[in-house]
Amino acid sequence: MKNSKSWVLEFKNNMLLNNLNFVLIAMLVSGLIYPLLINFLYKNQFGEKVREFGPETHKKKIGTPTMGGLGFFITTFVLNIFFNNANFEVNLLLLVFLIAAMFGLLEDLLKAYSRSGLRKNIRIEVYEVFSKTEKTWWVYKMLLVPWNLFREFTRLIGSNASNSGVRLKSHYKFLMHLALGAFLAYVLYVVLGKTGIQVPIFGFFEMGIFYPIFMCVFFVFTLNAVAITDGLDGLLGGITLLILFCYWVLASILGVGYLTNFIGIFFGSMLVFLYFNIFPARVFMGDVGSYAVAAVLFVIPSLLNLEFLILITHALCLFDGGISGIAQQMSVKLTGKRLFKMAPIHHHFEILGWPETKVTLRFWLLQIVLSILGLVTFFYI
Numbered sequence: 468m469k470n471s472k473s474w475v476l477e478f479k480n481n482m483l484l485n486n487l488n489f490v491l492i493a494m495l496v497s498g499l500i501y502p503l504l505i506n507f508l509y510k511n512q513f514g515e516k517v518r519e520f521g522p523e524t525h526k527k528k529i530g531t532p533t534m535g536g537l538g539f540f541i542t543t544f545v546l547n548i549f550f551n552n553a554n555f556e557v558n559l560l561l562l563v564f565l566i567a568a569m570f571g572l573l574e575d576l577l578k579a580y581s582r583s584g585l586r587k588n589i590r591i592e593v594y595e596v597f598s599k600t601e602k603t604w605w606v607y608k609m610l611l612v613p614w615n616l617f618r619e620f621t622r623l624i625g626s627n628a629s630n631s632g633v634r635l636k637s638h639y640k641f642l643m644h645l646a647l648g649a650f651l652a653y654v655l656y657v658v659l660g661k662t663g664i665q666v667p668i669f670g671f672f673e674m675g676i677f678y679p680i681f682m683c684v685f686f687v688f689t690l691n692a693v694a695i696t697d698g699l700d701g702l703l704g705g706i707t708l709l710i711l712f713c714y715w716v717l718a719s720i721l722g723v724g725y726l727t728n729f730i731g732i733f734f735g736s737m738l739v740f741l742y743f744n745i746f747p748a749r750v751f752m753g754d755v756g757s758y759a760v761a762a763v764l765f766v767i768p769s770l771l772n773l774e775f776l777i778l779i780t781h782a783l784c785l786f787d788g789g790i791s792g793i794a795q796q797m798s799v800k801l802t803g804k805r806l807f808k809m810a811p812i813h814h815h816f817e818i819l820g821w822p823e824t825k826v827t828l829r830f831w832l833l834q835i836v837l838s839i840l841g842l843v844t845f846f847y848i
Contacts, residue, residue, distance in 0.1 A: 493735030536756015
């Protein structure tokens with residue numbers, strides 16, 4: 468008869484084997500998807516528009532396709548739907564993952580579709596089909612009504628159309644992010660009954676009704692900070708893998724199998740993406756990928772009751788994509804001087820003369836330290 472310790476050990480060994488199998492499966496699926504996706508994006512000219520006032524070295528990136536995050540999003544979402552959706556918490560994670568990715572995809576399409584070759588090809592083919600008779604032409608015009616209404620909607624809530632595509636204004640994007648954050652906070656507070664956070668050494672910190680308010684604001688800030696960190700080839704992809712590994716270990720210690728499975732799938736698909744995203748990148752993550760990544764990296768610690776660790780494990784992203792930009796703007800408004808050569812701060816080091824690969828690798832090394840600190844801090848919670 469096996470004792471309780473041997474049962475626990477056997478369970479964790481089986482869980483680890485399942486996780487590793489999911490990593491390999493996700494790598495295989497992503498490995499099949501990415502060559503097709505990259506070829507499609509190149510062929511239809513879904514190129515990234517490089518930041519106008521960014522570093523000069525980034526101008527050579529013009530034309531590199533964006534929306535590469537679709538590959539690891541599709542792989543992660545589909546594999547979890549088929550093999551890892553028997554739990555409310557993981558379904559919540561998948562729902563937030565999906566909504567965040569759709570927000571990013573909308574932004575990517577508004578920016579890239581209008582200047583892509585796909586738009587022209589579709590219009591030519593559709594016109595040839597419907598222009599043959601008056602009846603088919605009338606049907607074509609009726610089918611255009613929903614699209615014209617949608618285009619008018621984006622004109623009203625977004626910036627004017629330009630050669631860079633239609634862009635949603637910042638405050639409208641903020642409202643979208645706030646709505647998702649409010650939904651997540653509501654589920655955590657009302658459905659899952661979370662009312663506070665675990666603080667190292669001090670224990671449980673009760674927040675009551677302020678917990679969902681705090682989590683909503685924290686989610687919106689983290690979502691945007693992580694997404695903005697995606698500014699160099701391989702930067703956010705590498706950071707994501709290192710953060711995921713940290714929470715993979717923690718979820719395994721806590722025996723939360725559905726999260727370790729999700730992380731294993733996401734880890735494997737992200738590995739393949741990073742292969743194509745490392746300098747010089749063949750494809751960029753795009754908003755569809757960066758928002759999806761940001762959402763996952765926030766929800767996983769929340770489901771593990773480790774919200775406090777976000778301040779440690781995500782500190783690099785929170786400072787680079789969040790605090791550095793805010794501090795830069797405040798400094799300019801209050802003193803007329805810049806704190807950094809350019810914000811976010813990863814561009815600051817490029818302006819100082821660091822090669823892009825050096826900035827990326829140094830940030831990865833810093834993230835390793837932060838992930839280790841997160842693991843150590845866990846034992847004081």
